[in-house]
Amino acid sequence: MSELDTQFFRHEYGRLVAMLSRRVGVHRLEQVEDAVQEALTTAVETWPKSSVPENPSAWLYRVALNQLTGGLRLQTRRQKLAEHHDFTGGEVATDVPHAFLAADVRDDLLRMLFACCDPAIPVESQLVLALKVLCGFDVREIAERLFLTEANVYKRVARARSRLAEAEIELGEITPEELRARVPAVQSILYVLFTEGHLSSHVEGPIRLELCDEAIRLARELAEHPISATPETFALIALMHFHRARMPSRQDGSGGLLLLEEQDRALWDQSQIQDGLSWLARSAGGEAFSRYHAEAGIAAEHCMAASFAATRWDRIVECYELLDRVAPSALHTLNRAVALAQSQGPNAGLALLAGLEPPSWLLGSYLWAAVLCDLHRRANHRELAEQHRIVALDTAPSPVVRAALERRLHGQ
């Protein structure tokens, strides 16, 4: 075997960090990451010269563990010397690596993911930490993907690491109850990760698709673990697949953003839609109805519609109502108004929005102005439409969004 999976090093990084952190404690994350880096470097140098070992993962684990225990012993010795004590031996067991059972590795990965979602770590640091330790992106790569500066990413990683170092959490000691309690936070971080890759305000490139694929990969791991294999997780995965299916059609040849009604539905990835549908079916198993169910339902309706005109807007309106109930947000009401206008005409949409007092963040956003412009335009309120059109174009977050709005909101 000399052919490795195209993401082998990145995914192996995540697996190794998770396995070793469980062993020596997540408070030693920095040393663990250094050891993993060293093991991967050794692999790059030696594998092409001899051959890829029969079990590459086990090989890497052994090298990284040796590196780590060597480093930790040295550290212990220095500490003891400083305290005028004799060195009495390593504090870390060096027995042979435990069997590489898929279930164990999965358990380690998930425990690491749960550790990243420690409530004491700010959410934006959780996301960066997960990308760093579980997806194997480095600071520069994360900065590039999240549109942040490297200094900012570095700061977020450091904050998360120091929190984990303080807490001295033993990953193996997190009880099933604690894990269960943290499942919603984990789902939410994967949702955020996916959304980061999917944001329509940024130009999509392969590196943004990668974020979506990482979110799907980790969410599917979540679905394989008894503790997190819940209808919410299944619905979250369904939602991701439906959005992923439509991503190839969201851009024109020159990087411009295409609106739903402009997209070539033939480009929608049917295998992603099929995956979405089967996860959606699994998600219907329990009592629970989550925001992920509602959003997956909406995305499914779009994916199943043969054309923009054939979309079952009444079903989408229902899903938005449900979504607004389980996760109240003025943004959901705004989306519902759009769907309502499609199914019952622009005045129905405007009537719904008339009863809404939008929070300032929404009032100041291009979304609010763009929807109002569109609805007023279709209702023949030319002056109001024009007022909102100017605001929408002024507040567009990027040139691609602005170009799409100009097309969509053109004057009469």
Next chain:
Amino acid sequence: MPKFLCLQRSFPGGGQQAEKPSPAQMQAMYEKFNQWRDKFRDNLVDLGGRLGVGSIALPEPPPDGPLVEVKELVGGYMVVAAPSLDEALQIARGCPGLVRPGSGVEVIEIKTPG
């Protein structure tokens, strides 16, 4: 075909403090190295390796003056077979990661009798 000893040499300045490659970059390095190896499969006699700790056996009495140990200058070695020094140099130069800021390769013919 003549054989050549290729020595990876470290030069002062640059390279030492270079950022560690990310896993994705390591993957790219790994793939490049494999392509290079496949391309020159017939020329690569011994892919060698990095040099570790060493020790010198000295005559009695030991020579005067400070001794420069080779491993201070040389990071690693390999042996290639090529029709000429120029071609050997081309093969060595193509090896990913060898010639970069702070590092280069010295190619020396290995003389054999006859």
